[in-house]
Amino acid sequence: xxxxxxxxxxxxxxxxxxxxxxxxxxxxxxxxxxxxxxxxxxxxxxxxxxxxxxxxxxxxxxxxxxxxxxxxxxxxxxxxxxxxxxxxxxxxxxxxxxxxxxxxxxxxxxxxxxxxxxxxxxxxxxxxxxxxxxxxxxxxxxxxxxxxxxxxxxxxxxxxxxxxxxxxxxxxxxxxxxxxxxxxxxxxxxxxxxxxxxxxxxxxxxxxxxxxxxxxxxxxxxxxxxxxxxxxxxxxxxxxxxxxxxxxxxxxxxxxxxxxxxxxx
Amino acid sequence: xxxxxxxxxxxxxxxxxxxxxxxxxxxxxxxxxxxxxxxxxxxxxxxxxxxxxxxxxxxxxxxxxxxxxxxxxxxxxxxxxxxxxxxxxxxxxxxxxxxxxxxxxxxxxxxxxxxxxxxxxxxxxxxxxxxxxxxxxxxxxxxxxxxxxxxxxxxxxxxxxxxxxxxxxxxxxxxxxxxxxxxxxxxxxxxxxxxxxxxxxxxxxxxxxxxxxxxxxxxxxxxxxxxxxxxxxxxxxxxxxxxxxxxxxxxxxxxxxxxxxxxxxxxxx
Numbered sequence: 001x002x003x004x005x006x007x008x009x010x011x012x013x014x015x016x017x018x019x020x021x022x023x024x025x026x027x028x029x030x031x032x033x034x035x036x037x038x039x040x041x042x043x044x045x046x047x048x049x050x051x052x053x054x055x056x057x058x059x060x061x062x063x064x065x066x067x068x069x070x071x072x073x074x075x076x077x078x079x080x081x082x083x084x085x086x087x088x089x090x091x092x093x094x095x096x097x098x099x100x101x102x103x104x105x106x107x108x109x110x111x112x113x114x115x116x117x118x119x120x121x122x123x124x125x126x127x128x129x130x131x132x133x134x135x136x137x138x139x140x141x142x143x144x145x146x147x148x149x150x151x152x153x154x155x156x157x158x159x160x161x162x163x164x165x166x167x168x169x170x171x172x173x174x175x176x177x178x179x180x181x182x183x184x185x186x187x188x189x190x191x192x193x194x195x196x197x198x199x200x201x202x203x204x205x206x207x208x209x210x211x212x213x214x215x216x217x218x219x220x221x222x223x224x225x226x227x228x229x230x231x232x233x234x235x236x237x238x239x240x241x242x243x244x245x246x247x248x249x250x251x252x253x254x255x256x257x258x259x260x261x262x263x264x265x
Numbered sequence: 266x267x268x269x270x271x272x273x274x275x276x277x278x279x280x281x282x283x284x285x286x287x288x289x290x291x292x293x294x295x296x297x298x299x300x301x302x303x304x305x306x307x308x309x310x311x312x313x314x315x316x317x318x319x320x321x322x323x324x325x326x327x328x329x330x331x332x333x334x335x336x337x338x339x340x341x342x343x344x345x346x347x348x349x350x351x352x353x354x355x356x357x358x359x360x361x362x363x364x365x366x367x368x369x370x371x372x373x374x375x376x377x378x379x380x381x382x383x384x385x386x387x388x389x390x391x392x393x394x395x396x397x398x399x400x401x402x403x404x405x406x407x408x409x410x411x412x413x414x415x416x417x418x419x420x421x422x423x424x425x426x427x428x429x430x431x432x433x434x435x436x437x438x439x440x441x442x443x444x445x446x447x448x449x450x451x452x453x454x455x456x457x458x459x460x461x462x463x464x465x466x467x468x469x470x471x472x473x474x475x476x477x478x479x480x481x482x483x484x485x486x487x488x489x490x491x492x493x494x495x496x497x498x499x500x501x502x503x504x505x506x507x508x509x510x511x512x513x514x515x516x517x518x519x520x521x522x523x524x525x526x527x528x529x530x531x532x533x534x
Binding site: 188 | 284285286287288289290291292293294295298299300302303306309310316319320323324327334335378379382383384386387388389390391392393394395397398400401402404405406408409412413416420446449450451452453454455456457458459460461462463464465466467468469492493494497498500501503504505507508509514515517518519521522523524525526527528529530534
């Protein structure tokens with residue numbers, strides 16, 4: 001158990017460092033951490049299934065701008081691990097992962113506040129042109145980020161697994177059924193967040209086109225993405241041809257991104 | 266006079282690897298500043314020998330910086346080209362280096378966010394999740410590969426282009442409206458995929474049924490005949506509408522959990 005807890009802590013640590021020092025390779029996403037948690041706990045398939053569900057819920061969660069989003073890393077790792085350890089399905093993972101992610105977020109905020117101290121230290125080293133000092137100040141915060149998820153994950157697995165199992169077994173059937181429904185509803189938040197980023201009245205037709213294509217035909221997401229790429233190229237050609245006579249008239253439609261300031265608190 | 270100072274492939278390669286750690290020391294005061302300075306250190310060391318020049322250059326890049334990590338190398342390339350000019354030309358206005366950084370980080374972040382978060386990630390995750398929900402362990406692997414091909418390509422190409430053609434090319438691209446064309450193309454694909462995912466990945470149905478003169482009416486069947494996946498569509502727009510009204514994500518999430526339990530209890534879902 002201790003060995004597993006350490007490995008799960010390391011998975012969370014790698015996940016949190018993904019957007020810190022690995023250039024956001026997407027190792028932080030629940031689809032990936034779910035797979036790794038499954039490997040450690042000996043049930044890869046269940047890990048992948050739960051990871052996919054969590055991915056849907058948090059698809060829209062993004063650390064855009066200065067906002068600190070819910071910690072999908074700790075939430076994803078612990079949610080998946082508890083679901084596998086307690087022998088329950090994805091619903092349990094969803095319902096545990098969401099509050100865990102919100103709680104864990106506060107530790108991430110704390111580290112970012114502490115980092116200001118190292119930044120000011122770096123300023124002082126810069127005045128002496130001390131490259132090594134600046135580099136050192138750069139590499140201490142990632143250690144803090146790592147510990148901020150490793151310690152809670154490790155402790156939660158060591159101390160909490162049994163309690164979580166008992167807790168879940170004590171929950172009445174109607175509530176558990178309701179949680180299952182809630183789990184199915186939650187991905188809506190992810191999609192709505194994506195809409196907030198991409199949707200505009202002008203472009204709405206493409207959303208509905210994708211929706212209708214998937215609803216009435218058996219096209220899967222890969223097919224829709226490929227057709228979509230073709231449609232985009234066709235539109236590009238048409239706009240280019242029009243531009244010859246009419247100049248630019250398509251200017252302002254993409255500033256809706258800055259509007260999508262999302263309040264995570 | 267001293268010979269021309271030049272940034273070589275070696276330094277650019279170092280900048281490339283260091284750029285991955287951009288947010289390592291993220292803080293609320295100046296955000297990615299320390300990561301940016303860290304990435305520029307090889308360039309600074311190569312170009313400046315005098316203590317004072319090194320201090321000035323380090324201070325420049327410790328100023329506030331924040332952009333989408335994937336596009337950061339493009340700006341770093343431009344910074345490297347400008348530092349090179351500054352090192353060779355005593356009349357060069359070194360303030361322009363930061364002015365350019367500050368003027369690029371916003372627009373490029375807008376493009377980077379919509380390209381990478383809004384489009385490439387969604388398409389990759391959509392395909393990965395659709396495999397993973399069938400229990401296929403290649404879902405996560407395919408997700409990583411599909412996302413990181415364009416991601417790593419842009420990191421490399423952006424750094425090269427930024428260094429080689431510098432500020433001018435970006436201005437030209439902006440003037441020609443190329444950015445907007447790229448954005449409109451990727452937004453098109455992104456929206457199509459999101460629409461498709463709402464239809465295929467949301468499992469929201471109602472068990473509601475009632476008797477009408479002895480005939481059993483299953484409400485879900487009616488929905489399926491009029492518009493399949495009507496409930497997922499409705500749900501998405503309700504939550505999207507609430508989000509537009511500035512209801513916070515946390516409240517929405519908790520609200521949905523409560524609503525899910527309640528709607529199940531009264532038998533609607």
